[in-house]
Amino acid sequence: xxxxxxxxxxxxxxxxxxxxxxxxxxxxxxxxxxxxxxxxxxxxxxxxxxxxxxxxxxxxxxxxxxxxxxxxxxxxxxxxxxxxxxxxxxxxxxxxxxxxxxxxxxxxxxxxxxxxxxxxxxxxxxxxxxxxxxxxxxxxxxxxxxxxxxxxxxxxxxxxxxxxxxxxxxxxxxxxxxxxxxxxxxxxxxxxxxxxxxxxxxxxxxxxxxxxxxxxxxxxxxxxxxxxxxxxxxxxxxxxxxxxxxxxxxxxxxxxxxxxxxxxxxxxxxxxxxxxxxxxxxxxxxxxxxxxxxxxxxxxxxxxxxxxxxxxxxxxxxxxxxxxxxxxxxxxxxxxxxxxxxxxxxxxxxxxxxxxxxxxxxxxxxxxxxx
Amino acid sequence: xxxxxxxxxxxxxxxxxxxxxxxxxxxxxxxxxxxxxxxxxxxxxxxxxxxxxxxxxxxxxxxxxxxxxxxxxxxxxxxxxxxxxxxxxxxxxxxxxxxxxxxxxxxxxxxxxxxxxxxxxxxxxxxxxxxxxxxxxxxxxxxxxxxxxxxxxxxxxxxxxxxxxxxxxxxxxxxxxxxxxxxxxxxxxxxxxxxxxxxxxxxxxxxxxxxxxxxxxxxxxxxxxxxxxxxxxxxxxxxxxxxxxxxxxxxxxxxxxxxxxxxxxxxxxxxxxxxxxxxxxxxxxxxxxxxxxxxxxxxxxxxxxxxxxxxxxxxxxxxxxxxxxxxxxxxxxxxxxxxxxxxxxxxxxxxxxxxxxxxxxxxxxxxxxxxxxxxxxxxxxxxxxxxxxxxxxxxxxxx
Numbered sequence: 001x002x003x004x005x006x007x008x009x010x011x012x013x014x015x016x017x018x019x020x021x022x023x024x025x026x027x028x029x030x031x032x033x034x035x036x037x038x039x040x041x042x043x044x045x046x047x048x049x050x051x052x053x054x055x056x057x058x059x060x061x062x063x064x065x066x067x068x069x070x071x072x073x074x075x076x077x078x079x080x081x082x083x084x085x086x087x088x089x090x091x092x093x094x095x096x097x098x099x100x101x102x103x104x105x106x107x108x109x110x111x112x113x114x115x116x117x118x119x120x121x122x123x124x125x126x127x128x129x130x131x132x133x134x135x136x137x138x139x140x141x142x143x144x145x146x147x148x149x150x151x152x153x154x155x156x157x158x159x160x161x162x163x164x165x166x167x168x169x170x171x172x173x174x175x176x177x178x179x180x181x182x183x184x185x186x187x188x189x190x191x192x193x194x195x196x197x198x199x200x201x202x203x204x205x206x207x208x209x210x211x212x213x214x215x216x217x218x219x220x221x222x223x224x225x226x227x228x229x230x231x232x233x234x235x236x237x238x239x240x241x242x243x244x245x246x247x248x249x250x251x252x253x254x255x256x257x258x259x260x261x262x263x264x265x266x267x268x269x270x271x272x273x274x275x276x277x278x279x280x281x282x283x284x285x286x287x288x289x290x291x292x293x294x295x296x297x298x299x300x301x302x303x304x305x306x307x308x309x310x311x312x313x314x315x316x317x318x319x320x321x322x323x324x325x326x327x328x329x330x331x332x333x334x335x336x337x338x339x340x341x342x343x344x345x346x347x348x349x350x351x352x353x354x355x356x357x358x359x360x361x362x363x364x365x366x367x368x369x370x371x
Numbered sequence: 372x373x374x375x376x377x378x379x380x381x382x383x384x385x386x387x388x389x390x391x392x393x394x395x396x397x398x399x400x401x402x403x404x405x406x407x408x409x410x411x412x413x414x415x416x417x418x419x420x421x422x423x424x425x426x427x428x429x430x431x432x433x434x435x436x437x438x439x440x441x442x443x444x445x446x447x448x449x450x451x452x453x454x455x456x457x458x459x460x461x462x463x464x465x466x467x468x469x470x471x472x473x474x475x476x477x478x479x480x481x482x483x484x485x486x487x488x489x490x491x492x493x494x495x496x497x498x499x500x501x502x503x504x505x506x507x508x509x510x511x512x513x514x515x516x517x518x519x520x521x522x523x524x525x526x527x528x529x530x531x532x533x534x535x536x537x538x539x540x541x542x543x544x545x546x547x548x549x550x551x552x553x554x555x556x557x558x559x560x561x562x563x564x565x566x567x568x569x570x571x572x573x574x575x576x577x578x579x580x581x582x583x584x585x586x587x588x589x590x591x592x593x594x595x596x597x598x599x600x601x602x603x604x605x606x607x608x609x610x611x612x613x614x615x616x617x618x619x620x621x622x623x624x625x626x627x628x629x630x631x632x633x634x635x636x637x638x639x640x641x642x643x644x645x646x647x648x649x650x651x652x653x654x655x656x657x658x659x660x661x662x663x664x665x666x667x668x669x670x671x672x673x674x675x676x677x678x679x680x681x682x683x684x685x686x687x688x689x690x691x692x693x694x695x696x697x698x699x700x701x702x703x704x705x706x707x708x709x710x711x712x713x714x715x716x717x718x719x720x721x722x723x724x725x726x727x728x729x730x731x732x733x734x735x736x737x738x739x740x741x742x743x744x745x746x747x748x749x750x751x752x753x754x755x756x757x758x759x760x761x762x763x764x765x766x767x768x769x770x
Contacts, residue, residue, distance in 0.1 A: 127730070128640045130710050135643070150730070151711040172643060192729050195577075195716040195738045202729045261507035271755060320703070327745050331505050331753065332530050335575050335746055342576035346742065349706075353713050359651050 003291070008064075009073045012055055016074065019050060020081035026340045029082055029197075033343070038199040039085045039157055047087070048116025056091040061099045061110050068297030071232060072239040072290055079243025082343050084197030086119060088236045089154025094120025096229045097162055097179065101217030106181060109160065121184075123152035123203050124164045124226060131356040133226050135172045138205060140165035145180065145208040153354070155201040156191035158184050163205070167220050174223050179216040182208070196350030197343065227301065231308045234355050235293045238311045241319050241351045242283075242290045244344050248326040249279050251341050255330050272329055279325055282318045289314045306368045309361040315351070316358035323348040374668075376443075384447050391455040394420050400456040406736025408579060409458055411536045415491050417458045422489055428465055435473060435485050442677040445618070446670070453623030454630075461533065464488040464495035468541050471558070471607050475599040484560070498528040498542030498561070498585060499608070506756050508543075509552040509605060513587060515544035515559060517594070517601075522546075522559060524567075524590040530750070534570050534583035538563050547602050558604035560596040567591075575746075577739040578716065612752065619687055619751070620670040620694035625663055628701040632656060635708040635733045646708060655707075659700050666693050685764055688757035695748040702741040709734035 005013065024043065032040050047053065055070050057063025071092065078087065095113045098106055098120070112118040127150045129135035138147025145165050155161055161184050169176030186208065189201040217225060256267030256276060266272055293311035296304050323345040327334040334341045352358060376384065399413055421427040429445055431437020440448070452459070460466070469488055472481050487493040504511040513526025524544055534540065540561050547555030563570070567590040573582045599607055633656065636647035646652050673686045706713050712730030716738070728735055748754045 125711055127712075130639070130641045130646075132642060151714055190729060192715040192717070194714045195742075196714075200714060260503075261505060261510070263510075269755075271758065324699075324745065328748060328753075328755075331749050332500070332746070335749070337574040337576050337578065346576060349741070350714060350738065352707075353709075353711055357707060357710070359649075359655075359707065363651060 005069070005073065009069060012052070012065075012070075013073050013077060015050060016047075016052055016077040017080070019046070020077060020083065024081045024083060026338075029084070029343065030338055032084060033193075033197050037157060038193050038197065043083075044085050044119075045116050047085070048114070053087070053091055053116060054114045056087075057095065057099060057110065057114060061107070062114055066099075068232075068235055068294035071236050071297070072294035075236040075239035076243040076246075076290070079240030079347070080247050082197070082244060082247070082340075082347055086121070086154030086157055086198060088233060088240070089121045090119045090158070092232050092236050093122040093153075093229055094158070094160070094162055096232050097122065097216060097225060098181070100225050100228065101179065101222075102181075105213070106216060118160065119154065119158045120160050120162065121152050121155040121158035122162045122164075122229070123149035123155060124162075125150050125152070131360040132172070133230060134174050134177070134223055136164055136166045136177050137171050138163070138165045140167050140178060140180070140210065143209055143211070145205040145210055147205050149203040149205070151200045152203055153194075153200050154198065155184065155189055155203065156199040160184060161187060161203070162216060163203070164222060164226065165205075169220075176220045177222045177226070178219050179222045179225075180210045180214045181216045182210065182214060194350065196347040224301070227305070230355050231293075231297060231301075231304055234308050234312050235290075235297050237351050237354050238286075238290050238293055238315045241315045241348055242286050244348045244351075245283055245286060245319060245322045247344050248322050248341060248348065249276075249283055251344070252276060252279065252326045252329055259330075266329075275325055275329065279322050282321055286315060286318045302368065302371070306365065309356075309365040309368060312356055313358050313361040313365060316361070319348040319352065320358075374671075376447075380443055380447065383444055384451065387448050387451045388455075390424060390426075391451060391457060394424070395455055395457050399458060403456040403458055405732060406740055411494075414458060414461055414536075418460065418491050421460070422491070427460070428469065428489060429460075430466065431469060431485075432473065435469075435481065436489055442674040446622075446674050449618055449623040450626070453627040456627070459624075461494075463497050463532070463537075463541075464493060464539075467497060467611050468495050471541075471598060471611050474610060475558075475607050479595070480560075480598065493539045494533075494537045495539045495541060496531050496534040496537035496563075496585075498531060498540045500530045501527060502529055506753055508608070509556070511543055511545060511556065513542065513544045514548075515546050515557060515592070517546070520594050522592045522594065522597070524559070524561065524587045524592055526587050528585040528587075529573070529582075531570075531583045531585050532581055534563075534585055535572060535580065540585060541598075543604055543608055546604075550602070553605040555602055556604040556608070557601050558598040558607045559592055560598065561587075561590065561592050565590050565592070575743060577742040579739070579743060613687070620666060620690040621698055621747075622663075622667050622670050622694070625694070625698050625701055626667075628698065628705065629656070629660060629663060631733070632701060632704045632708055635705065638731065638733065639708055639710065652708070655704055659697060659704060662693070662697050662700075666690070666697055669693070685761055688752075688760045691752065691757050692754050695754060698747060699741075699744055702737070702744045705737040706741045709737045713738045 052074055054063040055065040055074055058066035090113060098109055109118060126137055127148060161182050163180045163182055164177055166176050167178050188204045191199055191201040194200055256272055257265055259266050289311040293307045296307040326341055327345055330341060333339055336342060402409060418427055426438055428437040429440045433439045465488060469485060472484055501511050515522040515524045540563055542559045542561055543556050544559050545555050546557040567588040569586040571584040572580045573584060574580055637645050639646040641649050670690060712734035715729050
């Protein structure tokens with residue numbers, strides 16, 4: 001057993017942490033949040049130049065990592081700094097699916113993803129599907145897509161969007177779902193900024209023609225690949241939330257040490273000190289959950305998914321505690337938009353709405369645990 | 372014991388219902404129902420509708436033009452207003468300053484200021500908190516120095532709710548630095564148009580502008596704007612805070628919030644069935660409803676005691692805690708119920724965010740409300756301060 005990072009991953013962590021500390025400070029991030037695109041191309045290019053995007057792909061796909069622990073290391077740092085650029089959407093979901101399913105032409109995109117030239121998004125969710133991966137009402141019949149995709153994360157800044165559609169079966173059949181790689185310019189996107197930063201879009205498909213060579217992977221058999229991509233995305237989200245929780249805890253610790261009321265630092269009040277201690281206890285639980293899901297990401301899907309749902313449920317619960325307690329112990333100052341904690345707390349809470357919330361993963365875990 | 376309203380109270384409830392159905396503008400109740408912000412005009416319009424009916428100054432004595440409602444009547448009005456999605460009455464002039472003037476102000480002050488509050492001529496805001504004086508309010512530093520017929524005020528107030536609409540502010544200021552914190556504070560009425568006052572917006576984490584910083588630089592305030600005696604302001608401030616705590620439990624808004632969650636859960640789908648039929652979610656809703664039912668009865672017990680002239684003591688602190696915990700739990704349920712459509716953020720602070728609103732109408736305000744209502748366990752004496760009051764009163768001063 002060994003819980004140490006490899007030397008390469010340690011270096012990656014140090015580099016990325018230093019870069020974000022220097023170049024992604026709070027005023028920079030606030031300016032990005034208020035910009036129309038909700039992201040910085042400048043930051044994107046620099047992150048690509050550092051090799052961070054390459055760390056999210058295996059060697060055979062042109063990267064130098066791509067394992068669960070690579071994902072965890074990168075996203076923990078991104079979360080610590082509250083980074084809102086669509087790296088998860090591009091590399092883990094979009095890039096991950098192309099790496100797993102793409103033909104040679106499609107795989108050629110990976111190089112430009114790793115180089116920072118191309119961004120991707122996945123449009124799988126639908127208004128009535130909630131968090132179920134198998135529920136797809138969007139149809140592909142005779143080469144035409146019809147349906148409504150909801151909250152496609154990162155879509156407004158993507159050049160290509162992977163769209164799921166059903167080619168056969170009932171709306172909740174496991175079989176029959178296909179993926180199509182479509183240029184974003186061909187799509188009717190309605191974009192919105194998100195509460196925790198970043199952008200998403202709803203996409204309406206009306207008789208959108210897709211050629212056979214736009215299909216990504218085998219016809220009607222996308223579900224297991226979507227499950228794998230979501231497992232990796234949940235790993236990334238959990239690591240990101242862990243990083244954000246570390247920041248929230250650090251800010252709260254500093255505040256309890258420096259904020260004075262009644263003539264003394266408020267951290268000397270036991271009622272607050274013990275709550276900080278509870279936050280630290282839970283933070284260690286969260287760290288273990290992230291290590292667990294990262295470590296089993298390449299395992300057999302049954303074992304993997306048990307850890308996936310365990311981690312996502314736990315991060316949702318602990319995230320709520322840490323975000324809410326951090327705000328409460330800061331008082332009014334944490335309620336202000338420009339204060340660092342506000343953004344961090346929003347990212348922690350809103351992560352519960354990505355890829356299945358606390359309740360969804362509790363129910364999924366019950367099924368996996370009983371099996 | 373009898374848990375039902377008297378015949379008179381039932382008749383009053385009917386009267387309130389009729390009034391709301393006839394007089395509450397639909398456009399306004401729609402805004403409230405959808406969690407949209409109300410403009411200054413909306414609020415002034417609603418105040419004037421209530422004033423016309425004589426229901427604006429609910430707890431004022433009749434000699435000042437008040438309705439003189441008892442605690443039960445106020446509770447009934449609050450409950451019906453929430454269910455009808457009526458805007459809340461902005462309390463600063465009506466429910467906070469007015470009782471202080473009526474008890475401690477001069478006849479001239481009452482005669483001058485109270486009618487202006489009723490007519491809407493003055494919009495008051497509250498100058499209490501400072502950056503360094505939150506839970507420890509008595510440590511406030513905004514200084515007022517007497518010079519002839521004026522006080523010269525210097526300092527900064529913060530978290531001034533709706534200060535951007537106000538033309539008047541009532542302030543706690545330090546007039547004596549030689550004595551204990553609580554003993555050197557005075558209560559001043561300040562015209563916001565006086566030179567030297569600057570209001571700076573604070574944007575909250577949900578993108579709303581509801582609070583402000585108010586800066587004072589050599590602001591001249593006539594001495595007749597002192598309420599009561601110099602250096603006795605803390606007594607008045609504490610008296611005001613007991614009024615701030617009226618309706619502290621927020622039963623009405625929790626009931627309305629829970630109903631909204633239930634409606635959402637019927638419309639939202641999970642695994643091909645309405646979310647309301649998901650046992651896990653249903654259990655969460657039931658749990659909150661159980662807590663809310665008990666809290667409503669606690670609230671009624673205190674109201675009934677207050678209507679008979681008893682002063683709420685520790686119970687007010689207790690209700691503040693359970694009321695805010697329940698309200699925040701309901702906000703959390705609404706956020707969960709919305710699923711992915713809790714994600715969009717239509718902030719006025721974000722450029723170009725007049726994008727089309729995505730997702731069902733009911734999901735739009737839920738994330739904003741969840742974050743915005745983190746404030747309710749912080750303001751008006753944080754829940755930690757309330758626990759301290761409960762514990763100290765019960766345990767006594769131990770050495």
